[in-house]
Amino acid sequence: MAKRSDWRRTLPRRILAGDVLVIALTMVTAHSVRFGMAETRLANAANLPYWVVGVAIGALWLLALWIWRAWEIRVVGSGVLEYRRVVNATLALFGAVAIFSYVFGIELARGYVAVAFPVGMLLLVGWRWASRQVIVRMRQRGRLSRRLVIIGGPGEALQLHRSFARAPSSGFSPYGAILPGRSLQSPDGEELPLPVLSVDRSVPAILEVLLRHEVEVVAVTGGGLSPRLMRALSWELADHSISLILAPALTDIAGPRIHSHPVADLPLIHVSTPRLGGFSAALKRVFDILGAALGLLVISPFMLATAIAIKLDDGGPVFFRQTRVGRENQPFTMIKFRSMVVDAEARLAELEEREGQDAGNGVLFKMKDDPRITRVGRILRAYSIDELPQLINVLLGSMSMVGPRPPLASEVERYGTDVLRRLIVKPGITGLWQVGGRSDLDWEESVRLDLYYVENWSIVQDLIIIFRTVRVVLTRDGAY
Numbered sequence: 001m002a003k004r005s006d007w008r009r010t011l012p013r014r015i016l017a018g019d020v021l022v023i024a025l026t027m028v029t030a031h032s033v034r035f036g037m038a039e040t041r042l043a044n045a046a047n048l049p050y051w052v053v054g055v056a057i058g059a060l061w062l063l064a065l066w067i068w069r070a071w072e073i074r075v076v077g078s079g080v081l082e083y084r085r086v087v088n089a090t091l092a093l094f095g096a097v098a099i100f101s102y103v104f105g106i107e108l109a110r111g112y113v114a115v116a117f118p119v120g121m122l123l124l125v126g127w128r129w130a131s132r133q134v135i136v137r138m139r140q141r142g143r144l145s146r147r148l149v150i151i152g153g154p155g156e157a158l159q160l161h162r163s164f165a166r167a168p169s170s171g172f173s174p175y176g177a178i179l180p181g182r183s184l185q186s187p188d189g190e191e192l193p194l195p196v197l198s199v200d201r202s203v204p205a206i207l208e209v210l211l212r213h214e215v216e217v218v219a220v221t222g223g224g225l226s227p228r229l230m231r232a233l234s235w236e237l238a239d240h241s242i243s244l245i246l247a248p249a250l251t252d253i254a255g256p257r258i259h260s261h262p263v264a265d266l267p268l269i270h271v272s273t274p275r276l277g278g279f280s281a282a283l284k285r286v287f288d289i290l291g292a293a294l295g296l297l298v299i300s301p302f303m304l305a306t307a308i309a310i311k312l313d314d315g316g317p318v319f320f321r322q323t324r325v326g327r328e329n330q331p332f333t334m335i336k337f338r339s340m341v342v343d344a345e346a347r348l349a350e351l352e353e354r355e356g357q358d359a360g361n362g363v364l365f366k367m368k369d370d371p372r373i374t375r376v377g378r379i380l381r382a383y384s385i386d387e388l389p390q391l392i393n394v395l396l397g398s399m400s401m402v403g404p405r406p407p408l409a410s411e412v413e414r415y416g417t418d419v420l421r422r423l424i425v426k427p428g429i430t431g432l433w434q435v436g437g438r439s440d441l442d443w444e445e446s447v448r449l450d451l452y453y454v455e456n457w458s459i460v461q462d463l464i465i466i467f468r469t470v471r472v473v474l475t476r477d478g479a480y
Helices: 006-035 050-067 080-103 110-140 154-166 203-212 227-239 278-314 348-358 375-382 390-396 419-424 443-455 459-475
Strands: 146-151 172-178 196-198 217-221 243-247 258-263 266-271 319-325 331-337 400-402 428-430
Touching: 006 050, 006 110, 050 080, 050 110, 080 110, 146 154, 146 203, 154 172, 154 217, 196 203, 203 227, 217 227, 227 243, 278 331, 278 375, 278 390, 278 400, 278 459, 331 390, 390 428, 400 459, 419 443, 428 459
Parallel strands: 146 172, 146 217, 172 196, 217 243, 400 428
Antiparallel strands: 258 266, 319 331
């Protein structure tokens, strides 16, 4: 087990080494920009050289990162959580420096701090982002991951395994399942994709299995163990340095909606209600108007060139208008650049009959080599250029910058009750469907992403999705 876990020690050390270099570079840059190469001292009784001040601030910076646990193995490579800890530690450090200087009358050069603070923040976050790209790629290849065993009922274990399988970059490698007092199959008869290591309920038997298979993380989900056995198991896991994860049965709930609420020494989890109206809705509308107006202003010359290219290709109309279903099941006319032949809609039934279920994902009809797409249309679709006129729909209020994919009426007719919930918000030009795989996703995963967005909407999430959309479009992931 020691050899397999060596990376758990070396990876944080390498991240620490990078942080040290970044902070050293930041302090040298701040000194050079503010004072040049001249030796300068503090203008007070201390009379310390500024290089001593730089070393002190750098050491305190590392201390702040340690206090905020920025090198924990579960944090390194995690993304937003890692960046948040780095930012919070940096803000706390420079806040403390400002307060200390004021209280003790130390005349620290403002230009020195004005350079060190933003440069250091950007370089630290940039370093963590770059290292995360390498970590994620290695985890997708099966490296830098902790061996994980799921304990719980068959159905819950299956659902939890699917969640881990969708996110190999999380650093967890599902190894097996323990089903205390259960059968080897889930309730619907679907066999678990993991080997069942044990069905014993006793803590000693479970611990023996975990130690024998060198498990590093245990994820316990609903229907697994009684509170008494759970408490006893947690003590044993702590004694053997095995991490414990408690996975609630309620899935697809974002972190900001989850709050711990202890009652009578019982750690209850409170899930806040999604806020889809009032101030939140008004804020999203302002965000949409500003984003769409700025987008149209910036890309209008490019849109004009695209329109000319479409017209010269086959002489047909530039725009394609189609009725889609929007918020609260209200129809609207969506505008796109035309990427198919003029009679594409008339030929759809023929293609559906010929291709059958091999095209699309059960509800959405998609073909990788659709014969109706024009020469210019293939380029437009590859880089999602055909979607740009939808900025007009956003200005008119029928669409949003970010939201679920706008469905056809024929698709909505086939929706189940749960899927209809995606219609309580406006459809978007981009969304989790767009950045999560686009046409490569099956129907179940497409719906899951849309419902996740509906349940966990926030302006910050919209900004993140827009940022990720740029990368997805440039790499052409799932575009056809």
